[in-house]
Amino acid sequence: MKPLFLKGPSLFARALVFGLIALFLVVADYRMGWTAPLRAAMSSIVGPLYRVVDAPAALGDWWDHTVVSRDELVRTNESLRNEVLVLRTMSQRLAVLEAENAQLRELLNSSAQVRGRLQVAELIAISPDPDYHTVVINRGSEDGVYLGQAVLDASGLMGQVVEVQTSFSRAILISDASHAIPVEVNRNGVRSVLRGLGRLDTLELLHVPATTDIQVGDILVSSGLGQRFPRGYPVATVTSVSTDPGRPFSTIAAAPTAELNRSRYVLLLFATPSVLQSEVGNGDD
Amino acid sequence: MATIRGENSSIYFSFVLAFALTLVPSSWGWAMWMPQWVFITSMFWAIYFPHKHGVGWAWFVGLWLDVVVGYPLGVNAFAMAISVALAIFIGPRFRIYSVWLQTWMVFVLAAVCQLLTFWAKNIYSLPNSGLESLWAALTSALVWPLIYAYLRVVARIFHLI
Numbered sequence: 001m002k003p004l005f006l007k008g009p010s011l012f013a014r015a016l017v018f019g020l021i022a023l024f025l026v027v028a029d030y031r032m033g034w035t036a037p038l039r040a041a042m043s044s045i046v047g048p049l050y051r052v053v054d055a056p057a058a059l060g061d062w063w064d065h066t067v068v069s070r071d072e073l074v075r076t077n078e079s080l081r082n083e084v085l086v087l088r089t090m091s092q093r094l095a096v097l098e099a100e101n102a103q104l105r106e107l108l109n110s111s112a113q114v115r116g117r118l119q120v121a122e123l124i125a126i127s128p129d130p131d132y133h134t135v136v137i138n139r140g141s142e143d144g145v146y147l148g149q150a151v152l153d154a155s156g157l158m159g160q161v162v163e164v165q166t167s168f169s170r171a172i173l174i175s176d177a178s179h180a181i182p183v184e185v186n187r188n189g190v191r192s193v194l195r196g197l198g199r200l201d202t203l204e205l206l207h208v209p210a211t212t213d214i215q216v217g218d219i220l221v222s223s224g225l226g227q228r229f230p231r232g233y234p235v236a237t238v239t240s241v242s243t244d245p246g247r248p249f250s251t252i253a254a255a256p257t258a259e260l261n262r263s264r265y266v267l268l269l270f271a272t273p274s275v276l277q278s279e280v281g282n283g284d285d
Numbered sequence: 286m287a288t289i290r291g292e293n294s295s296i297y298f299s300f301v302l303a304f305a306l307t308l309v310p311s312s313w314g315w316a317m318w319m320p321q322w323v324f325i326t327s328m329f330w331a332i333y334f335p336h337k338h339g340v341g342w343a344w345f346v347g348l349w350l351d352v353v354v355g356y357p358l359g360v361n362a363f364a365m366a367i368s369v370a371l372a373i374f375i376g377p378r379f380r381i382y383s384v385w386l387q388t389w390m391v392f393v394l395a396a397v398c399q400l401l402t403f404w405a406k407n408i409y410s411l412p413n414s415g416l417e418s419l420w421a422a423l424t425s426a427l428v429w430p431l432i433y434a435y436l437r438v439v440a441r442i443f444h445l446i
Contacts, residue, residue, distance in 0.1 A: 011340065011370050011373055011374055012370060012374075014339070014340045014341070014370065015340050015366055015367050015369075015370030015371075018340055018341060018344040018362070018363075018366035018367075019363050019366050019367050021344070021359075021362075022344065022347070022348075022359040022360075022362040022363035022366060022405075023359060023363055023405070023408075024359070025348075025357075025358045025359030025362065026357045026358065026359035026360055026363070026405060026408070026409060027409075028358075028359075029357040029358040029359060030357035030409050031409075035358050038358065039352060039358060042348075042349065042352040043352055046349075046352050046353050049301075049304060049305065049308065049353070050308065052305065053305050053308040053309060125308050126316075127316075127354060127355060128307050128308060128316055128319055128354060129316065129354055129356075130316040130317045130417075131406075131418075132354070132355065132356075134355050136355075163355060170355050
């Protein structure tokens with residue numbers, strides 16, 4: 001039998017109670033971080049859902065990999081081989097430079113820079129909220145992912161890990177409106193903070209005095225200040241500089257170098273805190 | 286009335302599908318237009334089967350949505366609980382409306398849900414694009430006739446009606 005009347009407290013009393021519990025939860029979660037165990041428990045069930053929804057895309061990938069003509073394979077192989085050759089030659093030079101750099105640093109009494117280990121991860125979901133530039137990647141705490149870890153793609157820095165669960169983790173992109181990253185201009189070392197605007201193609205440099213030497217085309221690299229991101233990874237390219245004499249700061253826009261909405265494979269950078277520390281220690285020399 | 290074992294499973298199934306649809310990858314340019322699948326599903330059950338899916342369930346489903354989307358827990362739970370309460374309140378009238386009038390009402394309810402989410406996010410200064418979020422309410426209303434038809438079939442298969 002369907003009951004004719006809803007029993008218990010009135011509808012809006014219940015809505016009010018549940019609404020208040022929800023608002024309390026938001027505070028408990030966002031400000032205090034009390035609800036981490038609850039989120040972890042619920043996430044263990046949500047994890048497989050991400051994979052199921054991603055399955056068609058993964059299947060498409062598999063299909064693309066499996067059904068390839070021999071000619072195409074030969075061609076890709078050849079071009080890849082050439083690329084490896086070129087890169088290897090370049091990295092030979094890099095090895096020499098790195099050794100020299102370490103030597104010079106030793107002379108300056110500062111510790112050598114250590115390169116972090118990289119791990120490939122796959123993007124399995126992106127946030128359905130256009131205001132929230134977060135992505136879900138298929139590596140979690142069981143793969144050693146940690147909070148604040150830098151996420152890169154082949155062409156630049158993408159963002160950082162903000163939530164780690166057992167089998168997946170969530171990363172916020174540098175384009176998110178609540179994200180900012182300390183950067184420096186590759187050309188002259190001018191330091192600033194690069195803020196996301198909630199748009200994938202534009203970032204903004206904060207508080208740059210009108211007289212600062214920044215030009216269109218300058219490459220902004222992570223400065224390592226803030227001890228979150230390792231130093232020296234490309235983040236964005238300056239696309240426009242406009243200086244209004246009436247304003248104290250110039251308005252500088254930059255485009256991220258990483259392909260924020262294209263990369264399906266991303267790289268997780270494992271840098272130990274000591275690495276970050278030592279880099280920051282030498283940040284301003 | 287004959288009850289079969291999987292009576293509630295139709296509700297669970299429809300929500301799993303709604304969550305899956307929410308997660309279907311799209312670029313952020315399109316995400317703005319994605320209907321609020323979970324909200325309309327919740328609204329359907331609340332309007333047609335208020336004894337099965339009430340404010341508490343809507344709250345619970347909203348909590349799951351928070352986990353899936355990665356919001357602070359409670360943002361969607363808050364919005365869903367209140368807007369679904371509103372849906373239950375207008376339910377008896379809603380049920381006798383024509384589909385077109387229903388579509389319009391869905392727009393209003395979905396917009397209320399979006400605005401409450403907007404408000405809850407604003408309290409904690411999370412990023413927000415403001416009135417642009419109403420586009421999602423519009424598409425939610427536009428898919429309503431389809432959702433309505435589909436969930437009626439689901440409800441019938443599982444002998445809910």
